[in-house]
Amino acid sequence: MSIKEKLFSKTPYFIQNSAIALFNNYQYKMRHGGVYNAFRDYYARAELMNEFELHREIDAKKNEFFNYVEAKSPWYKNYNFNEFQSLPILEKSDVINKLALIQTIDEKDGVISLTGGTTGASMKVVYTKSDMQERFAILDHFRAKHGYELGKKTAWFSGKNLISEKHLKKNICSHYDFLNKIKFYSTFHINQKNFDTYWKSLNKFQPEFIVGFPSSVYEICKIADKKGLKLKRKVKVFFPTAETVLPEHRKLIAKVMGCKTVDQYASSEGAPFILECAAGSLHIHPLTGIFEVVDENLKPSLEGEMLVTSFTTHGTPLIRYRIGDGIKLAPSNIKCDCGSSFPLVERIDGRTTDYVLSPTHGKVNLGNISNSTKNIEGIVKFQVIQSSLDKVKVLIVSNDSFTQAQSQKFKAALEERFGPKLLIEVELVEEITKEKSGKFRLVKNLLGSKNV
Ligand SMILES: [Zn+2]
CATH class of the missing domain: 3.30.300.30 (ANL, C-terminal domain)
Structure with a gap:
């Protein structure tokens, strides 16, 4: 636990819940203010565009982003964006060590996002508020297509370690944001010993949606399945975050929680989006950025490591960024049943170091x-x-x-x-x-x- 988390753990539980609800509400307002509504409309419209309109829009996004970066980021000032494929690759170590050169705004004018790098070194990026709002518009539009909206009962499995042994002794394994009906479960205490606490809480809460780490939800399902248990009221959708979703996750979570899993790829440092459609396929969202897939010699390939260029990273521009995850693209002649012409991804392999x-x-x-x-x-x-x-x-x-x-x-x-x-x-x-x-x-x- 960090010092903040320790201080937090010393305040009474009901005050903790109020603090979480208020903080959440504050964050919600920031993320959903400003240009958020305009982008909700924009991303809804984007799905109705024909190929010509879509390509025109991709070019507009790309040009706006590159012009901005060229003017504002010292790191990129000598880049020739007309020769995109020959631009240098941006490494994680660059983002960690050269952030001051890369970033275009002061931390106080933006939103800071922290992420644990693969080496264990903590990485930081700064978003502009409007990019943060655009990213939430994309994510909310995606989740809304699968039935989710804020205020529907949601069990959340990710984030900070705010539950202590003291809580667990009182059979408490979560905090509740009563304003938005989100229960934040600890992902640090899921085991045989605490299983009953989690299981009773989930059955009582009856969430419609689950969001969070697939390994955590899978772990609960595994113990439940062993005991022959299923949730009394079925969950509608599980939206995994942050980790690779494996086929056995989907299967067992469906069996125990009664829900389908709808996957997405994004990252806290601001990668463009890959989103699962109603037909169960993964599509690259071409208006959110450029995905290049390269082999070990950095030559274009159907399968391999991703280099991402993200149009929603004006604060800390990511251009040809080696994010450390692998994917396999689907052959370009394959069309999805959902009717979308967005490029298809066969699978996301997750961290290339795993x-x-x-x-x-x-x-x-x-x-x-x-x-x-x-x-x-x-x-x-x-x-x-x-x-x-x-x-x-x-x-x-x-x-x-x-x-x-x-x-x-x-x-x-x-x-x-x-x-x-x-x-x-x-x-x-x-x-x-x-x-x-x-x-x-x-x-x-x-x-x-x-x-x-
Ligand atoms: Zn599709």
């Missing part, structure tokens, strides 16, 4: 590792940590069904994926620590950038 490097099998990705628990009983959660090329450590939180036989089956499944030359050390643990942000990482690759 893999295990095998001497015989090369990079083993997150999706491949996560499905190694298929048909294995008793694993509550696990984490693979690689700090050298010849071995990995596997931490497992298990329950009574995790017998010797199941353990061997799991090890065999991992061996199949990692190959014979990677030693697997299994350790049974009570709990696996989350990142400071509250996110859970299934794979931690500590090999360092030399092997990436």
Whole structure:
């Protein structure tokens, strides 16, 4: 807990809830004031544009952004935006070390967003208020298409660690913003011991929507499913944030919470958007920025790392920014059933650093590792940590069904994926620590950038 969080934890619970409601309301007004309404209309209209109108609009967005950046950001002043593909790549280390040169406004005139970088270094960007409002207009328009609006009961699983052991002893695992009907659940305390507190709270609250980390919601569903439980009142939609959504997340969350999962890609440093449509496909939103996909030699590719250029980053311009996530584009001749002509993405792979490097099998990705628990009983959660090329450590939180036989089956499944030359050390643990942000990482690759 930070000092602020500690001070907060010492005030009475009902005052905590009021403070959260008021803070939320203040934030809501800032995010939804100014140009917000104009952009809600704009993004609704954008979906009705024909190809010609859309391309004209993309060019207008692009030109406005590049002209602004050229005039205002010292970092980009010698860039020739007419030769976009030969512009230098912006690295995370640039944003961390050279922010003063990149940013175009004072912190006091903008909105600060903090994000935990992959290296653990904390990163900061400054948004202009109007970009923040535009980003919320995009997100709200997207969520509204799937039935959500502010004021509908929502369970939120992300953010700060505001729940203490004292709360948990009183069976409290969330704070409630009663003005907007949002319950903020702690993502730091979901485990077997506290499960009943979470489960009772969710059943009593009866949320229509869930927003937050898929690993947290999945964890609750996993324990519930093991006990044969399902939410009494079905949730309508789960909107995941911040982490990669895996197929098993979707499946189990649908079974236990009764809802569909509708995914989106954005980031706290301001990446352009990829949004899931009603037909269940992921579309790049071309009015929010440029997605380039490149291979290991930085040549254009259907699958690989993303370089993003985001039109909503006037405060801290991101141009050809190596965000550290991978995607696979769909072939351009494929059309979506929803009728939209926005480019299709086959899948989002998440952090490009979340893999295990095998001497015989090369990079083993997150999706491949996560499905190694298929048909294995008793694993509550696990984490693979690689700090050298010849071995990995596997931490497992298990329950009574995790017998010797199941353990061997799991090890065999991992061996199949990692190959014979990677030693697997299994350790049974009570709990696996989350990142400071509250996110859970299934794979931690500590090999360092030399092997990436
Ligand atoms: Zn579609």
